[in-house]
Amino acid sequence: MQVSARTDYALRAVAELARAGMEGSGPVKGEWISEVQKIPKKFMENILLDLKRAGIVRAQRGASGGYWLARPAGEISLAEIIRAVEGPLANVRGEWPEDVEYEGAAEHLQEVWVAVRASLRSVLENVTLEDLVRGELPEAVTDLTSDPDAWVHH
Numbered sequence: 001m002q003v004s005a006r007t008d009y010a011l012r013a014v015a016e017l018a019r020a021g022m023e024g025s026g027p028v029k030g031e032w033i034s035e036v037q038k039i040p041k042k043f044m045e046n047i048l049l050d051l052k053r054a055g056i057v058r059a060q061r062g063a064s065g066g067y068w069l070a071r072p073a074g075e076i077s078l079a080e081i082i083r084a085v086e087g088p089l090a091n092v093r094g095e096w097p098e099d100v101e102y103e104g105a106a107e108h109l110q111e112v113w114v115a116v117r118a119s120l121r122s123v124l125e126n127v128t129l130e131d132l133v134r135g136e137l138p139e140a141v142t143d144l145t146s147d148p149d150a151w152v153h154h
Contacts, residue, residue: 018073027066054084079124090117
């Protein structure tokens with residue numbers, strides 16, 4: 001799986017909003033998130049708009065305005081954020097894995113793609129913004145990262 005800059009930026013931005021909300025701060029300016037996370041301002045504006053449309057963040061205009069999470073950080077999964085800015089977690093040539101068909105030697109490739117999607121879901125749907133910000137990831141995730149081979153690219 002290749003994580004796009006858009007996904008990376010969105011996750012970093014909402015992590016800042018989650019932290020601010022957990023600390024009891026008010027709305028956070030998009031410009032501040034851009035500076036702190038070194039995200040291009042125009043990119044940040046577009047991402048926050050997508051997150052607002054998806055109901056993940058709320059916004060208020062004006063001098064005391066900014067952005068904040070629409071729900072508690074513990075209720076928002078990383079998968080939900082990724083879907084808001086990128087679409088489905090896994091697709092094959094723009095199709096759902098269960099809708100692709102293969103023949104011959106590649107006949108079982110569909111099952112591999114469905115398993116890849118299920119694997120992504122098992123991590124991304126079970127990690128919330130609160131888990132991320134607190135650094136208290138679910139045991140299933142820490143088990144995966146405790147394998148030294150997980151840290152080596154192949």
